[in-house]
Amino acid sequence: MLATSWRETVWQQAVRLLPPATDKRQPRPATRPDFGLDALDLVELVQVEQHSIGHRNPQGLAIHPTTGEVWQSEHGPRGGDELNRLQAGANYGWPTIGYGLEYSGQPVGSGRTQRQGLEQPVYYWDPVVSPSGMAFYTGNCIAEWQNNLFIGALSGQHLLRLVIDNNRVVGEERLLASEGQRFRDVTQGTDGALYTVTDQGRLYRLDRP
Numbered sequence: 001m002l003a004t005s006w007r008e009t010v011w012q013q014a015v016r017l018l019p020p021a022t023d024k025r026q027p028r029p030a031t032r033p034d035f036g037l038d039a040l041d042l043v044e045l046v047q048v049e050q051h052s053i054g055h056r057n058p059q060g061l062a063i064h065p066t067t068g069e070v071w072q073s074e075h076g077p078r079g080g081d082e083l084n085r086l087q088a089g090a091n092y093g094w095p096t097i098g099y100g101l102e103y104s105g106q107p108v109g110s111g112r113t114q115r116q117g118l119e120q121p122v123y124y125w126d127p128v129v130s131p132s133g134m135a136f137y138t139g140n141c142i143a144e145w146q147n148n149l150f151i152g153a154l155s156g157q158h159l160l161r162l163v164i165d166n167n168r169v170v171g172e173e174r175l176l177a178s179e180g181q182r183f184r185d186v187t188q189g190t191d192g193a194l195y196t197v198t199d200q201g202r203l204y205r206l207d208r209p
């Protein structure tokens with residue numbers, strides 16, 4: 001779907017930005033356009049596709065290193081923070097279904113956690129941890145962490161390490177919990193180490209001693 005109003009269209013959706021559809025007879029410009037523009041101008045420069053809907057409060061995106069699929073972290077209601085594997089055209093449920101309760105104490109939507117045609121999260125947290133920025137680890141520094149998913153936890157105040165097998169979470173470890181920090185984002189450095197940054201302004205580097 002091509003956006004007619006960027007600000008209306010992107011609400012609670014994940015969108016995919018592609019290069020503009022070009023006339024194949026015309027050579028593509030050698031340089032990328034200057035993206036120092038606001039969102040409305042951007043719509044005219046790229047092709048925008050609605051990818052998925054039903055997201056509540058998305059926080060992080062990361063590409064799975066072997067499948068190439070986009071994974072996403074999302075703040076849910078009380079007891080319903082989610083990890084999702086985004087599929088094109090899918091509906092991830094909000095506000096119709098979800099885990100946990102609204103912070104007002106009311107049930108989410110119909111109060112149901114599942115409904116046909118709506119996607120289930122890969123994983124959810126109850127109690128919540130407020131998952132934030134995330135990254136799959138593909139570095140060589142710590143071999144046993146290969147393809148693990150790391151997610152900063154804000155209210156949880158730790159760095160999540162999730163072991164993923166066949167698109168399911170089969171292990172969870174909470175790192176740096178003694179630091180008392182709200183972990184905002186995590187990424188892998190070109191040196192193969194893992195870096196994570198906190199709301200309080202600390203940057204940690206994780207590597208083999």
Ligand SMILES: [Ca+2]
Binds near residue numbers: 093120
């Ligand atoms: Ca959901």
